[in-house]
Amino acid sequence: MGKIVLNQVTKSFGDTQVIPPLDLTIEDGEFTVFVGPSGCGKSTLLRLIAGLEDVSSGSIEIAGREATQLKPAQRELAMVFQSYALYPHMSVRKNIAFPLKMAKMDKAEIDRRVESAADILNLTDYLERRPGQLSGGQRQRVAIGRAIVREPSAFLFDEPLSNLDAALRVGMRLEISELHKRLSTTMIYVTHDQVEAMTMATKIVVLRAGVIEQVGSPLELYNTPRNRFVAGFIGSPKMNFIEGALAAEHDAHCIGIRPEHIDVSATEGSIQGTINVSEHLGSDTFFHVNCEALNTTLTVRVDGEVGFNRGDTVFLTPKSDLIHRFDEQGLRL
Amino acid sequence: MARAVTTQRKLINTGLAWAIGLLIFFPILWTILTSFKSEGQAIADPPLFLFFDWTLENYAIVQERSDYGKYLMNSIIIAGGSTVLGVLIALPAAWSMAFVPSRRTKDILLWMLSTKMLPAVGVLYPIYLIFIELKLLDSHLGLTIVLMLINLPIIVWMLYTYFKEIPGEILEAARMDGASLKNEILYVLTPMAVPGIASTMLLSLILAWNEAFWTLNLTAAKAAPLTAFIASYSSPEGLFYAKLSAASTMAIAPILILGWFSQKQLVRGLTFGAVK
Amino acid sequence: MATQHSRTAARAMMAPAVVLLLGWMLVPLIMTLYFSFKKYLPLRGGDLGWVGFDNYVRFVSSSSFWPSVQTTLLIVGAVLVITIALGVLLALLLDQPMFGQGIVRILVIAPFFVMPTVSALIWKNMFMDANYGLFAYLWEFFGAEPVAWMSQASIQSIIMIVSWQWLPFATLILLTAIQSLDSEQLEASEMDGATTLKRFWHIVLPHLSRAITVVLLIQTIFLLSIFAEIFVTTGGAFGSKTLTYLIFQRVLESQNVGLGSAGGVYAIILANIVAIFLMRIVGKNLDK
Incomplete structure (x- = not known):
């Protein structure tokens, strides 16, 4: 039902092409996350799907219908904006009811749907308030409420959590994931935060400069990144990259090794180094180890109990079966 | 500048601002007051502020x-x-x-x-x-x-x-x-x-x-x-x-x-x- | 969402305003240009034929021309300086915590509501009159000789009256701008050891630059054409004749439309010089 197909879609602003020809299929019911650094075109791509921007060429198909020329409202999509875009002069009830009113739905049905959305989102007590009187998290929920009452064929989220503080963000992440499980409607979610992408997505689309770098499930991207960009973007702390002699030993221009795939020992290992900074998170500890022989600093992630300190000399051993190899172009070997 | 200010400071501000405000407003106030005076009292020396015979006759004449x-x-x-x-x-x-x-x-x-x-x-x-x-x-x-x-x-x-x-x-x-x-x-x-x-x-x-x-x-x-x-x-x-x-x-x-x-x-x- | 369709609609929606203003600007302008090349005396024979640039030469060579340009620039410049300087100080004061801030603000705004004819009249008669004015009482009270403001200090008097009218506007804009200043910026500079004076100079004043530009632009527009304040007070006598007033006299009092129109063209040129100069600053400052 909510399948979305982009076929050779491009977008130019004036003479600048921000999206070169792009193909993408989003299956019905998928939670797809567009992720990439700022300016990579992920928001533009979302706005093209929403119909808020016209495509320069190519076609978009939504739920089996040709939608390229359709107005935003006719695409049967709902969108949650970064700023929430609530109507400041309307109560929460009126905000949520607005799309239904625009669709000329009858009063009783509107009330029923608004009450049920409010119930799902714990907004029942706030229905008569104005957006200005709500907290950030509550505003976020109103925006989501306004989206779900329409029962759209797909939801679009444009960096919806970026205005919330860290603790709320984790909570809302869970709520949105649960919502997806409950509704099992297609969702497209734009973020620059790879943690949000990894935790929520069933499918991640990594974008850079308007080009899709890789599409896959979170674990596929983590285990087999197609190139150095994806490898570096997915995973936290970032993957370590080593060039030179050590890479050549593995028949590669460059090798990548995730911080959690390195063993640390006080006495023996393949790479010697000095701990420059150690960050204790409790459950985990990150060491930034200065390796003079490699002329680089490697990040290592170990169990919280491992007892090294700043200035200690340590020996590092990458787990050989978890090393990623890349060629000169940065492609995976 | 949402900072706690001593009451003394606030009082000084208040006094100064009111004085300047009244000074700026004074020509209008003086006009309104004068409109209720008789012509003789309007040019009295020294000028009369509040204690004069209030009258509405000027308004009637102007009308x-x-x-x-x-x-x-x-x-x-x-x-x-x-x-x-x-x-x-x-x-x-x-x-x-x-x-x-x-x-x-x-x-x-x-x-x-x-x-x-x-x-x-x-x-x-x-x-x-x-x-x-x-x-x-x-x-x-x-x-x-x-x-x-x-x-x-x-x-x-x-x-x-x-x-x-x-x-x-x-x-x-x-x-x-x-x-x-x-x-x-x-x-x-x-x-x-x-x-x-x-x-x-x-x-x-x-x-x-x-x-x-x-x-x-x-x-x-x-x-x-x-x-x-x-x-x-x-x-x-x-x-x-x-x-x-x-x-x-x-x-x-x-x-x-x-x-x-x-x-x-x-x-x-x-x-x-x-x-x- | 700027599709071709919505562009056309947008242009259509803008049309009435643009067409009206274009007409309002062009039709009288062309007529003024036309008259300026004619000897045209409505009460003494009407249209007496083309005279080339005679009117332009006569207007400039008249002994009142340069003084009137000087007076215009002096009044506009002085009022701008006074209102902006006092406005900044007053805005700084009103931004401080105090009791009855709302009422003080009303008192300060009030002169803006007073029509120019009224403010000119009450200042001229009730304050600046050499016999019965309040200032005369004050001067005498302190043992000084009362001043005949309108004849001895006509330009200063007009500057004072006009400044009183426009101070509220400058204060209000500057106050609004000060209130939008991020207090963390001030606190940061305080931590960095900046004194009150330095904080004002390096942080508050630059923050106000946009607001000051707006005051400059809007006040200049209105000040270049002040009329009632002179009409009611000196009637252009005692060296208080602005360019606007001089042209007014040529056209209406001496009924010499040709000469007045040539003056009008000069006034338009002067206004345009000021306008170009202002638009440069404003265009730059408003893009921020």
């Missing part, structure tokens, strides 16, 4: 001498009419400039403002001739149109800045929610722009009410507004302070009262929408 009600009506018709007309013409223009901007939008806006810099006196005679030709001299319609044209650039400018403040995402949300252009304007844009429109109208009203070049030069008796009413007291034989004060108070009272009642919108309006 008798020149028909205040007629001038007041003319002012209301001309200032009100030009404001309503101006806003009606400026609204669509400001809307399209704010939401469908083109490369030339900014130039058009600055050009509009620059027409305000054309000295009225440079074109007084041509307008005078046109008015005679069209039989608009000393008519409500003629003055309404002229004052509307004078204030139009300011009205467009202010509405434009208010529209610009409305976040684009909200309008996009309305579009996603299925609102047609008509509904978008009716349910989302207009309610959000009402305070700005109110401020704009208030400012336009004040500017039109107080405009004194065209109103003095294009009217005679029939359509003359309060600016002309008061100008008739500038001739030497009218030099009776108490009556002058009564006439002045009557001329400025309507706008002063309106201004004070709508202070919040006005403060916003007085900044011409240019400063947040």
